[in-house]
Amino acid sequence: MSLKGLLSPRIVVAPQSERPAAASVLTDDERLAMLDDLEESGLGWFWASNESGHLTYLSAVIAARIGVPLADLLGQPLTSIFTAADREQRGKSLSWMLGAHKGFAGIAVHAVRRPDGAVLRLSGQPVKRPDGQFAGFRGTGADITDEYHREEETARLVRFDSLTGLSNRHRMAHHLDTTLTAFKAARRNCAVMMLDLDRFKHVNDTLGHAAGDELLKQVADRLTRAIDRECEIGRLGGDEFQVMLPDVDDRGVLGDLAMKIITMLRQPYSLQEGRCVIGASVGIAIAPHDGVNREELVRAADLALYASKNGGRGQYRFFSGDLENETIFRRRLEQDLGTALREEQLFLRFEPIVEAAAGNVCALEAHVCWNHDERGVIDEEEFSQIAEGSALLGDVGRWAIAAACQSASAWPESVKVAVNVPVPLFQAEDFVERVSEAVHGSGINPSRLELEISEAVFFGDTNVVDRTLAALFKLGVRLTLDEFGSGYSSLAYLRRAPFDSIKFDQKLIAAAERDDGRELGLVRAIVALAGALHMDTMASGIENANLVSALANGGVRFLQGPIFSEPVDDQALMQELAGGTWKIEPDSDRTRRARRRTVFRKIQVIHDDYTYEVTLRNLSKTGALIQGLADVPRQTQFVVDLGGGQLAVATVTRSNGDVQGLEFEQSLIEDGSGGLCTRNRVSPYALAAAGTPLAALAPDKFLSMDQGGAIPKFGYANQPI
Missing domain, CATH: 2.40.10 (Thrombin, subunit H)
Structure with missing residues (x-):
């Protein structure tokens, strides 16, 4: 159909007497020329379809704009040419409007064959024959590509985080609300994970906010790759993320997924400003067990996250009904810690470190326990979780070093004492001075004190770290690089610091126990590296007799774990050391009891x-x-x-x-x-x-x-x- 046919029936021109004096009369050809000019200008386009919905007319400019030859469009169903550009289908579809024979305006469409091309706004009105029968549609179109993409970007910014591209807090809340409402009716499960990054503030403070922003982008990318199932991931703000996992209530599956996320997020990050390492803590709640609406479920996941951070960070925690009481009690214990230090309620237990070749106990690692007035004895594992989140962690570390040196003064000279050094204590100005006081006050040889230092200390001021390590070396104490192989170990640490030994990360040893191929090969490679640098190697947390043999055969010199002994108190220790030496053979029965x-x-x-x-x-x-x-x-x-x-x-x-x-x-x-x-x-x-x-x-x-x-x-x- 031509444009002339499209405009029939012809417009009737009013008599001269009824027209304004300034008006002029246009012939049909002049009117058609004017409409042709309008089409060519791009200000207005036209289209028409017959009663069956097939395209009978389309302005050539539209065909050129969408990049499809006009001949390929005419005679085709309109719905096979255009489809709604609204990705979320919030409005009525073009096919519905055409099928209903209803007038419509402002439907955004794009070409089916060119979904990434121009976006058009179509309007149309039904046409009827003189007998009242439907004869098709006639309508107009306009190019709204730029306007549409601006509106889409504005809408996206409202729903998505501008930095990471993940859903924002508003979208996550809306999505969780609607999902839980639908799932309640369908009796389906839904899990929520709350994630918080560990040590992110340190990256912001030391490398700058630009580095922090780039780090958050990389975290979002890793988080997306870590979860290989249907989910919705959002950044709620700062370094806080949320994951919604529909139809999952198996805590085994969720625990494995949380551990996978934690493992991926603690791998090193390369930023323009430098290399950095962070960690993540995860709290998990499941509907309808832990809540049936968004407020209940998010609060439960938040409590679980708080518990996981208090438990030492870098771990996950499921919500349980006891968590709120546990959180209150944990805070009370943290407040009581000052009293424990003043009133000498803390005491040490010692875990043997055995020489792999001979089985002799060559060192004892000190673990802090607490004899609480109301709770009774709080063992070393629970105490470490309490102290980790306390402002008194450095004070506890000072006490532990002094008490460990005092205990070691009563042992045979061949037995060393090992003490873990908290990061806040290492960073304290008086740290080296306190270590010197503990050694000389107890009268032990400085070489009998072994300080286990985590790689986390290297995230502080480089000059301070190097100066402190040099002072400790000069003092004569032994230094052990703890948690080596935890996922962010660097050879730079070994080159810079005067370490005497390397202690493998327990997760690496646990992986070697499950799979004795690749991980044991990595252990052997680290042993060879340590040997080249004249360092000893140590593995802890060992529970398997076969692993003892594999590590010993791989060259690991010192071993530690439940298969040898649980931590013992001073009295039991003195009985074992009464003969001058203490030899321990690995026994798997001890492991079964310990588990x-x-x-x-x-x-x-x-x-x-x-x-x-x-x-x-x-x-x-x-x-x-x-x-x-x-x-x-x-x-x-x-x-x-x-x-x-x-x-x-x-x-x-x-x-x-x-x-x-x-x-x-x-x-x-x-x-x-x-x-x-x-x-x-x-x-x-x-x-x-x-x-x-x-x-x-x-x-x-x-x-x-x-x-x-x-x-x-x-x-x-x-x-x-």
């Missing part, structure tokens, strides 16, 4: 629809020891309720009086902070089906269900039911 965590808390067990309260004495991945029931035969099956919807099917494998040993049907998993948890939990949706109101699962929610008058089969020891 079973002492718990001592009340839990519930279920048998034949009846619930009993018992005491959980200890817990491992594969089983538990309970106390409190009498006359329980072997092979009895219990459902063990560990709280918070954590149910584990277990079989009694041994029974002695009121104590039963249980073996789990499915092993527990690590919870990221040294504890254990079940892989899955009872869904609140299942409880809702049983008549319990839908809400985040409270610790006693399962046990509140009616037991239906079941008769107890077992009696309580010394306490009839």
